[in-house]
Amino acid sequence: MNPGYNYAFLDEGSKKEIRRKILKAVAIPGYQVPFGSPEMPVARGWGTGGIQLTLSLIGPEDTLKVIDQGCDGSVNAVNIKKFIGRVTDVRTTTDTICATLIQTRHRIPEEPMTDKQILILQVPFPEALRTVEPSETETRRMHGEADYSRLWLYLYEDIVKFKEISIGARYPVMVNGRYIMDPSPIPRWDIPKLHQAETLYLFGAGREKRIYAIPPYTEVRPLEFEDFKFRVEEFHDKVCLRCGSRNTFLDEIISESTGQRTYFCSDTGHCDKVLAAQEGQPS
Amino acid sequence: MLHLNRLSKHFNVHILDGKIIQGCEGISFELNPGEFLGISGPSGIGKSTILKCIYRTYLPSSGEIWYNSLFNGKVNLATLPDHEVINLRQKEIGYISQFLKVIPRVSALEIVTEPLIFRNGSSPAQAKQRAAALLERLNIPAKLYDAYPATFSGGEQQRVNIARAIIWKPRLLLLDEPTASLDKGSSRMVVELLKELSEQGTSMIGVIHQQELLEMVADRVYTLTAKSEHHGP
Amino acid sequence: MRPILSAAGLTKIFGKGCARCESSTGPQFETNVCRHCGSVVACSQVTFNLYAGEILGIVGESGSGKSTVVKLLHFDWECTTGVLEIHDPTLALNRANFFNLSPFQKRQLRNAYMGIVYQNPHLGLRMEVSSGGNIAERLIMADWRNLVQMRKRASELLVKTEIPLERMNEPPRYFSSGMQQRVQIAKALSNNPLILYLDEVTTGLDVSIQARVLDLIRNLHQEYRLSIMVVSHDLGVIRLLTKRTLVMKYGRIVEMGLTDQILEDPQHPYTQVLVSSQL
Numbered sequence: 001m002n003p004g005y006n007y008a009f010l011d012e013g014s015k016k017e018i019r020r021k022i023l024k025a026v027a028i029p030g031y032q033v034p035f036g037s038p039e040m041p042v043a044r045g046w047g048t049g050g051i052q053l054t055l056s057l058i059g060p061e062d063t064l065k066v067i068d069q070g071c072d073g074s075v076n077a078v079n080i081k082k083f084i085g086r087v088t089d090v091r092t093t094t095d096t097i098c099a100t101l102i103q104t105r106h107r108i109p110e111e112p113m114t115d116k117q118i119l120i121l122q123v124p125f126p127e128a129l130r131t132v133e134p135s136e137t138e139t140r141r142m143h144g145e146a147d148y149s150r151l152w153l154y155l156y157e158d159i160v161k162f163k164e165i166s167i168g169a170r171y172p173v174m175v176n177g178r179y180i181m182d183p184s185p186i187p188r189w190d191i192p193k194l195h196q197a198e199t200l201y202l203f204g205a206g207r208e209k210r211i212y213a214i215p216p217y218t219e220v221r222p223l224e225f226e227d228f229k230f231r232v233e234e235f236h237d238k239v240c241l242r243c244g245s246r247n248t249f250l251d252e253i254i255s256e257s258t259g260q261r262t263y264f265c266s267d268t269g270h271c272d273k274v275l276a277a278q279e280g281q282p283s
Numbered sequence: 284m285l286h287l288n289r290l291s292k293h294f295n296v297h298i299l300d301g302k303i304i305q306g307c308e309g310i311s312f313e314l315n316p317g318e319f320l321g322i323s324g325p326s327g328i329g330k331s332t333i334l335k336c337i338y339r340t341y342l343p344s345s346g347e348i349w350y351n352s353l354f355n356g357k358v359n360l361a362t363l364p365d366h367e368v369i370n371l372r373q374k375e376i377g378y379i380s381q382f383l384k385v386i387p388r389v390s391a392l393e394i395v396t397e398p399l400i401f402r403n404g405s406s407p408a409q410a411k412q413r414a415a416a417l418l419e420r421l422n423i424p425a426k427l428y429d430a431y432p433a434t435f436s437g438g439e440q441q442r443v444n445i446a447r448a449i450i451w452k453p454r455l456l457l458l459d460e461p462t463a464s465l466d467k468g469s470s471r472m473v474v475e476l477l478k479e480l481s482e483q484g485t486s487m488i489g490v491i492h493q494q495e496l497l498e499m500v501a502d503r504v505y506t507l508t509a510k511s512e513h514h515g516p
Numbered sequence: 517m518r519p520i521l522s523a524a525g526l527t528k529i530f531g532k533g534c535a536r537c538e539s540s541t542g543p544q545f546e547t548n549v550c551r552h553c554g555s556v557v558a559c560s561q562v563t564f565n566l567y568a569g570e571i572l573g574i575v576g577e578s579g580s581g582k583s584t585v586v587k588l589l590h591f592d593w594e595c596t597t598g599v600l601e602i603h604d605p606t607l608a609l610n611r612a613n614f615f616n617l618s619p620f621q622k623r624q625l626r627n628a629y630m631g632i633v634y635q636n637p638h639l640g641l642r643m644e645v646s647s648g649g650n651i652a653e654r655l656i657m658a659d660w661r662n663l664v665q666m667r668k669r670a671s672e673l674l675v676k677t678e679i680p681l682e683r684m685n686e687p688p689r690y691f692s693s694g695m696q697q698r699v700q701i702a703k704a705l706s707n708n709p710l711i712l713y714l715d716e717v718t719t720g721l722d723v724s725i726q727a728r729v730l731d732l733i734r735n736l737h738q739e740y741r742l743s744i745m746v747v748s749h750d751l752g753v754i755r756l757l758t759k760r761t762l763v764m765k766y767g768r769i770v771e772m773g774l775t776d777q778i779l780e781d782p783q784h785p786y787t788q789v790l791v792s793s794q795l
């Protein structure tokens with residue numbers, strides 16, 4: 001560990017502020033709590049919100065996993081893991097079940113997590129209402145008064161125009177029956193995992209300076225009409241070319257030369273496990 | 284039914300430097316239920332003014348107009364609050380003017396069915412039947428029922444006007460020269476209808492300048508002279 | 517007959533205001549502008565009742581304050597002073613002065629009990645949203661969440677306002693001005709409001725379109741027994757629609773009475789000028 005920095009890089013004052021804000025976020029599920037979000041060694045827009053949450057919570061007993069769109073090996077995930085490793089010397093893993101803290105960008109791991117784990121999501125745009133209202137003052141008022149009709153109208157218009165709600169990732173959800181929340185750009189596939197989960201979900205937006213949370217066993221319902229229900233992505237008959245899974249979220253890879261499409265599990269850690277089990281090796 | 288006590292009306296015309304124009308003065312008379320009271324007198328003496336004061340189109344300057352209303356008992360129309368006047372006009376008091384006030388895009392039949400549906404609560408089908416029957420009696424050809432009266436002749440318009448005013452059988456009906464623009468045949472028909480209405484219990488006060496028509500229908504006549512004394516049988 | 521709405525002492529002053537604003541403006545001073553502090557007294561001490569099921573007119577020229585009154589009653593603007601009571605047995609709220617409700621409560625009240633149609637359709641409609649969507653928005657505010665039901669209700673209203681159903685999914689941006697007004701009317705009626713405000717709704721429309729819109733309003737009034745306030749500078753519109761009228765000048769009510777009395781026996785000098793000026 002580099003002796004020039006405080007443990008986990010942040011000074012204790014910053015950690016304290018972030019922890020307090022986390023507590024407030026947990027106390028008001030789905031509500032965006034503003035926080036200071038000072039400069040980090042990583043540029044804004046590269047996961048500083050998630051990093052700040054992780055750094056405020058991490059301790060020597062923790063085991064860290066970092067994924068980017070499901071992949072432990074992506075450049076950004078590795079970069080962040082290395083940075084956190086340098087300032088904490090903490091154990092790291094690619095196995096979801098072994099991790100105590102999981103920082104993720106745009107995906108929730110396939111394996112369900114427990115109440116001994118925390119999932120920290122990196123959020124680019126915390127404001128679910130931004131598509132219908134550009135003014136921050138106005139969106140705060142709308143949240144304050146639960147005046148969400150314009151977002152519902154947006155969904156209505158989508159259905160009228162396209163016979164479908166065109167939102168893919170960042171599908172708005174209603175948390176605890178009170179606040180509409182942007183779950184970060186996770187695919188629709190991952191939305192059901194938020195509802196009545198055992199684990200704590202924390203959301204950090206560094207550039208926008210907001211923290212929000214879904215505590216365990218919270219009602220999280222995607223916005224839908226009585227006669228037009230929320231649906232997750234369908235992969236029909238596609239399977240992962242690597243491990244053969246039929247029930248995971250798949251990434252589609254299109255070969256530039258041949259134009260051929262192949263599919264792989266987005267969650268690489270999970271894919272590794274399934275593959276190892278098939279080959280008769282311990283995971 | 285109706286009792287006028289020294290009703291006076293003058294007009295204060297500010298735009299002519301506050302000139303005062305006399306309407307009528309010291310008018311007193313009574314109307315009994317079911318009666319037709321005619322008002323006669325030379326032109327310009329204030330016959331219409333009296334009617335308009337009773338209907339509250341004009342605000343009386345002084346005097347009282349006592350009316351035995353069905354729901355509120357005896358009221359003074361001269362000082363009754365506006366919204367209650369509207370109520371009485373809706374439910375009890377009708378007015379036939381000399382000319383039809385044309386409303387765009389409403390057909391002749393609709394003009395006549397409207398009071399039946401909205402004052403008497405008739406069904407649209409019933410209302411149409413009765414309206415058509417009445418228009419027929421008034422010699423309005425069936426092909427005009429769905430036409431807009433703006434294009435009718437003066438006489439046709441007036442007959443629609445009369446139909447509209449009498450079809451809902453008001454308790455009190457005020458008539459201001461209803462037959463002035465009608466030919467002899469139509470006038471007689473209208474008088475017949477008024478007599479029927481009277482027999483059915485409507486009390487009426489009417490200004491009709493054709494003497495023989497007035498005699499046919501009026502039970503009494505109140506004659507206005509320069510000194511506005513009551514002359515009558 | 518109890519009034520459905522009572523307004524007392526409605527006053528709206530734009531600017532910093534001073535103690536002499538109201539006493540130095542008005543018809544006798546021929547101005548709205550206070551010469552002591554430069555504030556504009558848009559309306560002052562406006563007091564009247566609206567009775568259930570009636571159509572009440574407010575007539576006046578530019579600067580009379582007639583639109584201001586309606587904007588205050590619809591909570592578009594905050595009044596400087598004033599007392600508002602709304603009487604209705606279905607109203608859960610019971611207050612001495614509805615102007616003292618929180619902004620949240622006012623919005624709720626407005627969504628549930630009031631409808632408004634503006635002279636400029638851009639104020640009352642979202643031009644980029646389909647006409648059906650404009651109506652659906654009010655239904656969504658009233659917690660409707662069933663698409664089929666919402667579209668059915670929107671269709672009913674569009675039919676009532678004589679808008680072809682094929683245009684339900686089109687934004688009003690592409691409609692004629694008369695049709696835009698009718699979408700506004702449909703939207704205003706979507707939640708079965710108690711009170712409907714019409715603010716110069718036919719001003720600027722072609723005469724034949726005007727007739728159609730006025731006709732529609734009359735029919736809707738007869739069918740739904742709405743209480744309506746009609747603001748207009750056009751005495752013809754007032755004559756056609758209203759039974760009682762307020763005449764306003766420089767922010768004050770100068771005369772109030774039965775519409776036919778105002779037109780045939782105007783008392784106030786200004787009313788006489790107004791009536792005699794009509795073409």
